[in-house]
Amino acid sequence: MRVLLLLLLAVAQHGLAMELVTPNGKLQGAASLRSADIAVYKGIPYAVAPTGARRWTYAERHPGWQGVRNATRFSPACAQHPYPEGSFFARSSEPASEDCLYLNVWSSMPEDDALPVMVWIHGGALTRGSGSAATYDGTELAKKGVVLVTINYRLGVFGYMAHPELSAEVRSNSSGNYGTSDQIQALRWVKNNIAAFGGDPNNVTIFGESAGSWSVNHLVSSPEAEGLFHRAIGQSGGNFRKLPELKAGENSAESRGVALQQKLGSASLAAMRQLDAHELLQADDGRSYRAIVDGKFIPDQLYRMFERGQFNRVPVMLGYNAEEGTTLGALRMMPKSAQGYEATLQQRFGAAADEILRLYPSNDIRKSILALSSDAGFGWNMHYWATKSVQHGADAYMYYFTHQPLGAELGAFHAAEIVYAFNNVSYTPAFGSGPNPQLAREISDYWVTFATHGNPNGAAPGIWPAYSVEAKDYMEFGTPGSAQARGLMRDSYSVFERLYQQER
DSSP states (O other), rough: OHHHHHHHHHHHHHHHTTTTEEEEEEEEEESSOOOOTTTEEEEEEEEEOOOOGGGGGGOBBBBOOSSSEEOOOOOEEESSSOTTTTTOOOOOOOOOOOOOOEEEEEOOOOOOOOEEEEEEEOTTTTTTTOOOGGGGGHHHHHHTTTTTEEEOOHHHHHHHOOHHHHHSSSSSOOOOOHHHHHHHHHHHHHHHHHGGGGGEEEEEEEEEEEEHHHHHHHHHGGGGGGTTEEEEEESSOOSOOOOBBBSSSTTTTTHHHHHHHHHHHOOHHHHHSSOHHHHHHHHSSSSOOOBBBBSSSSSSOOOHHHHHHOOOOEEEEEEEEEEEGTTTTTTTTTSSSSSHHHHHHHHGGGGHHHHHHHHHOGGGGGHHHHHHIIIIIIOOOOOOOOHHHHHTOOOOOEEEEEOTOOOOOOOOOOOTHHHOOOOOOOGGGGGGTTTTTHHHHHHHHHHHHHHHHHSSTOOOOSSSOOOOOTTOEEEOOOSOOEEEEETTTTTHHHHHHHHHHHHH
């Protein structure tokens, strides 16, 4: 009986610890289902709901609430198209709404030490996803000594549409990039509130994959985000090719907004704001609205800003995967012969086709197509980012993920590394009991160490080499484990750099 009473008392005390006072108000959280030592606070509003007249306005700080807010359930995801049927990334639909600007926190709730903070920005082409996916559960990272935050931000037509009337509403004469403004407002919330969760507002790392990594790239570039984070991790995503412009060009962002208005048959922007969200999604093709050069959040083309050193110079850890294209359509477009492959290169690269063929030969078409897809679409962006960071005095570290968690057919596919970075392989049904859990422990250790010190090796010298423009040093994460190496894209990087300079 005495043992039972002590147990009930311990549970009660632990439950009381879940009620938390923050600058915005009181929260009632819960212990993580994976670990009683980690508290989880879900569905915390960080901005005013962007609904009604606030549709297509920049994020506005949430004023807080009275009483104790229940923070034990995730909020709806932001309004979005589902992944198409048959997509590798298709998942069961979750509730979605325009009222979606909420975040989630995992923490061990230390009483004395302020822990490093990691803020995860989900991917999904800026059109899909949420911060509540099971893959992003922050329990394991929190157990390693960080406060983990995941966020929602507006997507697609709601997050990135520009329009002349919208630009005229604000002093900056800009529109679009509302999703970027959400991300920045979430970082402001972290700065003002995270100490209540045991986090250090002066040691914040932003990290993301695919469009989440694009977003990290945008924030590193944005003067609006200056001082809100101190390190950055980019996983398979950068935007150093040409972005759409707000007003300039034949297909400017504002002109696309006007075209949507005409398609909807709306007389005015006010009428568009009164439309049901479903009507806008039906009219949106799911691809037209992405980040743009708006003059405010993204002042200029990112490649120009990085060339000039006009970016937030923080340590960066960057990388990509060996077979990104297997889950992005590359296998469906595989040429059936060497001649077909060479014709494809000729069509895509013109005068540079022979040079590309030497680097990606036709004697193994599948291997070459997948390597080309990864290097041209992802690797070049990450190397450009690392190169310009180092040239302007910011430390950079590169990784290359080659582990094949689901076998050789999918290889090291796009997004394969996420579950390893979160140390969640053992909780991912598709991975069974978790292939190579040691690799997951190792990668997540590096992520946490980088967030803590700005260096994946920590305070003492280690085996992960700093990035060198000439040597292109990196850490490979493969099936046996990690190993340092050099020369990643040493021959091909300059080829793509020349081609993309011509494109600009």
